[in-house]
Amino acid sequence: MPKIIDHDQRRTEIIDITWQLIVEGGIEAATMRDIAKRAGFANGALKHYFPGKDDIIRGAYERALSSITEQLQPHIEGLTGLAAIRAAMIHTLPLTADDVTAARVLLSYLERCAFNPGLDQHYGSHVQNWKAGYREWLRQARQAGEVLTSVDDELLISEIIQMNVGATILSVVAAEQIDTEVLLSQVDRFVERLQQTC
Amino acid sequence: MPKIIDHDQRRTEIIDITWQLIVEGGIEAATMRDIAKRAGFANGALKHYFPGKDDIIRGAYERALSSITEQLQPHIEGLTGLAAIRAAMIHTLPLTADDVTAARVLLSYLERCAFNPGLDQHYGSHVQNWKAGYREWLRQARQAGEVLTSVDDELLISEIIQMNVGATILSVVAAEQIDTEVLLSQVDRFVERLQQTC
Numbered sequence: 001m002p003k004i005i006d007h008d009q010r011r012t013e014i015i016d017i018t019w020q021l022i023v024e025g026g027i028e029a030a031t032m033r034d035i036a037k038r039a040g041f042a043n044g045a046l047k048h049y050f051p052g053k054d055d056i057i058r059g060a061y062e063r064a065l066s067s068i069t070e071q072l073q074p075h076i077e078g079l080t081g082l083a084a085i086r087a088a089m090i091h092t093l094p095l096t097a098d099d100v101t102a103a104r105v106l107l108s109y110l111e112r113c114a115f116n117p118g119l120d121q122h123y124g125s126h127v128q129n130w131k132a133g134y135r136e137w138l139r140q141a142r143q144a145g146e147v148l149t150s151v152d153d154e155l156l157i158s159e160i161i162q163m164n165v166g167a168t169i170l171s172v173v174a175a176e177q178i179d180t181e182v183l184l185s186q187v188d189r190f191v192e193r194l195q196q197t198c
Numbered sequence: 199m200p201k202i203i204d205h206d207q208r209r210t211e212i213i214d215i216t217w218q219l220i221v222e223g224g225i226e227a228a229t230m231r232d233i234a235k236r237a238g239f240a241n242g243a244l245k246h247y248f249p250g251k252d253d254i255i256r257g258a259y260e261r262a263l264s265s266i267t268e269q270l271q272p273h274i275e276g277l278t279g280l281a282a283i284r285a286a287m288i289h290t291l292p293l294t295a296d297d298v299t300a301a302r303v304l305l306s307y308l309e310r311c312a313f314n315p316g317l318d319q320h321y322g323s324h325v326q327n328w329k330a331g332y333r334e335w336l337r338q339a340r341q342a343g344e345v346l347t348s349v350d351d352e353l354l355i356s357e358i359i360q361m362n363v364g365a366t367i368l369s370v371v372a373a374e375q376i377d378t379e380v381l382l383s384q385v386d387r388f389v390e391r392l393q394q395t396c
Contacts, residue, residue: 124372162384170325173311175322176322177329
C-alpha cells in the first residue's frame with residue numbers, strides 16, 4: 001500500500017514543518033499558508049491531510065508529548081512507587097535545550113487551547129492521565145511503606161503537576177529565573193517530605 | 199491640556215478593545231486590523247498610539263498585572279513576614295472568573311513572549327520583582343522566628359512562583375483539573391511547612 005505510506009510521510013513532513021515554524025515564530029507564524037508554502041503544497045492540498053490549523057497544531061503538540069514520554073520511558077522502566085515518582089518528576093523537568101524547544105511548542109498549543117474548547121478537553125485529558133500515573137505510584141509507595149506523609153494524595157499530585165507546568169512555562173518565558181540545581185533540589189525535598197510523617 | 203487627556207483615553211480604549219479581542223479569540227484574533235476596526239481607527243492612526251502589536255499586547259498584559267496587583271494590595275496592606283506570604287499566595291490564585299480571564303490574557307502574552315526576546319525580558323523582570331517581594335517577607339519571617347524550616351529560601355521562593363504559574367495556566371487550559379479547595383489547602387500546607395524544623 002505505497003499510497004498510504006506516502007500519506008503518513010506527508011503528515012509527518014507537515015508536522016515537521018509546523019514544529020519548525022512554531023519554534024521560529026510562535027503560533028501566529030505557523031499559518032496554513034506558510035505551512036503549505038514550505039511543504040510545497042497548494043493550500044487546498046494541505047487540507048487533504050489536516051482539515052484545519054487546529055488539527056496541525058494538535059499534531060505538533062502530540063509530537064511534543066511523545067517526545068517527552070519517549071524520553072521519560074527508559075528512566076521509569078521497571079520502577080514502581082517512590083522511585084517511579086522521583087524519576088518521573090526529574091525526567092519531565094525542562095533541563096535541556098530540546099526540552100525547552102518542546103516547551104515552546106507546548107506553550108503555543110496551550111495558548112490555542114485557551115480559546116478553543118475542543119483542544120482544551122484534549123489537554124485536560126492529558127493532565128488527567130498524568131495525574132492517574134502519579135496516583136498509582138503513590139498508592140504503591142504507601143502500600144510499601146515508602147510514603148508516610150499525612151498530606152492528602154490529591155494535594156501532592158496537584159503539587160507535582162503545578163510545579164512541573166510552572167517550571168516548563170518559566171523555562172520558556174523567564175529562563176534566567178529558572179535554575180536547574182533549584183529544580184532538582186525541589187524534587188529531592190519533595191521526595192524527602194513524602195517520607196516524613198510531619 | 200485636553201489633547202493629552204484625549205490621547206490617554208484613546209490608549210485606554212485601545213487596550214480595552216485588545217483585551218476583549220484576546221478574551222474572545224486569543225492572540226491571533228487580536229490583529230492590528232481588527233483592533234483598529236473596532237476602535238473606529240484607520241490602521242495608520244492606531245500606530246500613532248502604539249507602534250506595533252507587541253506594544254498593544256504589552257499594554258493588555260500590564261493591565262492584567264495591574265488588576266492582579268490592585269486586587270492583592272488591600273489583602274497585604276500592613277502585613278509583614280509569614281502573614282504577608284500567606285496572603286500574597288492566596289490572593290494571587292486563580293479563584294474567580296475575572297482571575298481566569300486575566301490568566302487567559304496572560305497566557306496569550308506569554309505565548310507572544312516566547313517568540314519575542316524583548317517581551318521576554320519584560321516578563322522576566324516581573325518574576326524577579328515578584329521573587330524579591332517573597333524574599334523580603336521570608337527574611338522578616340525568619341527574623342521574627344515565624345519560619346523555622348531548614349529549606350533554602352531560593353527553593354521556597356521558586357516553589358511559590360512555580361505553583362502559582364502552574365495553577366494560573368491550568369485554570370485556563372485544564373480548568374476541570376484545578377480545584378479551589380486543593381489550591382487553598384496547598385497554601386495552608388506550605389505555610390505549615392515553613393513553620394516546621396523538619
